[in-house]
Amino acid sequence: MVTLTTEQAVPGATPASQEAPAAAALAGLPDFSSAAYKDAYSRINAIVIEGEQEAHDNYISLGSLLPDQADELSKLARMELKHMRGFTACAKNLEVTADMPFAKEFFAPLHNNFQAALAEGKVTTCLLIQAILIEAFAISAYHIYIPVADPFARKITEGVVKDEYTHLNYGQEWLKANLETVREELTEANRANLPLVRRMLERVADDAAVLQMDQEDLMADFLSSYQEALMEIGFTGRDIARMAAAALVG
């Protein structure tokens, strides 16, 4: 990754000089069997497994706050368990043991915020954390992972991404329908939780780089998806920019 980000590209230079590094990066997938890759993968893969497990638990919990939607939510939760099994198979395929204690600790701040909101019956905050933040992040990260994944994981991840859109959409639709009553809580929940996502990302930046996933790409892609979700929910212009900026400066 380093060679690409430091590659100098000046408009007007001959295209050939710019195509070379891009082509090399395309051809040069990581060495999936190397010790360094497996070591990094043990944490990244664990985060993904833990993330899917959290998602499952969170959707079930949300069902207790929205009893009329419990069926729909348990359907979403079941999909997350299926994803979790898929990613567990990915680790097995590469003969890697996922570092689950690391992942649990990694998710703790978001997990705690979700649990606190759940205890207070704050549906909006719970939905923002799970159905918007986590889903938007997962979608972006999976998209960036797919081109550099091993063939087995690639196939699994491609299948998962499609489902995650359904989940993001679920959260968007609910928040959109209730925007006027949830706007304030949503803004507050954004401020409290968005900076956590950035810190989580920073923590695994080095591991992600070993997997050829660039931190700036991950952040930028996540923020685009997140902004888009806010747009769908009904926020406009400056509100969106202000909310998304909390991830960058918070």
Next chain:
Amino acid sequence: MFGLIGHSTSFEEARNKARSLGYDAYADGDLDMWCAAPPQLVERVTVTGLTGQTIEGAYIDSVFVPEMLRRFKTAKRKVLKAMELAQKTGIDITALGGFTSIIFEDMNLLREERVSAVELNWERFTTGNTHTAWVICQQVEINAPRLGIDLNRAKVAVVGASGDIGSAVCRWLQRRGVAELLLVARRPQPLVDLQQSLGEGRILSLEEALPEADIVVWVASLPQGLQIETATLPRPCLMIDGGYPKNLDTKAAAPGIHVLKGGIVEFWQDIGWQMMELADMAKPQRQMFACFAEAMLLDFEGIHTNFSWGRNNITLAAMDLIGAASLRHGFRALELDPAPQPATSLATA
């Protein structure tokens, strides 16, 4: 609906602008923060043309600044993400402004149709180069006689002749009729190809061309550290600064040398927008890059397709079409200002 994708002229400028627009978090952020920041739909605008027709548009800031040019992946992502936002916003035709079209071309982003989950529909975008080329030609045609330059006898140097806009300008000037076309560009082979396709024109280096040229059309970015030996230039000399960024006036300032910002148009009335202040226009309420105006023209005309796309595809027929639309809807090419006075009247003033 039309769209414009633009950016600030420098990081410092961008931060000031962010503050004035109420984006305080961005104003305080460092360059790394700006690199990760997603594009912003900054402004929506309603534009009424000379015929009374009204269209709606949006300005998207790519949150790119020229300081990011050396970050290959960042620059590329900025452009693609801005295009993605334009498409998702439902804009029918969007022009790529400033460096964004240069990045698109030079980094060969046509290969990157799929940005994350979104498949970009190229038909919704235009480089705006056809209108830019037409406007530059108008600027030559209108302003040369004012300086006493007879186009039929003039040698016209086109710097960046083999590029998309440059080659179109050459073809137009050939049809118009000038004494000689002086073809200048960095890479030799495309120049030879252009000369062959024109069946005329003399290939020269920049140093050789300038002392001969009554008119110089610049449609290449100026090399850093470029020195123009103004003493050797013919007088009068008309220079159309059609490159980006437009900084020729600082390099070629001398009596008898008239530098005009190229590829800029003025609308017939003020547009209630803030966006062109970003681009440092003399009259930001009605002046804009011709490439932006092309998106408006295509929307006015209901031509929702990638009118200007790829390299060296600009035809004279397309230039005539967009030129006629430009006049019809109330645009006019930027002219020399104020009208140059003969030396004697200056002395007595």
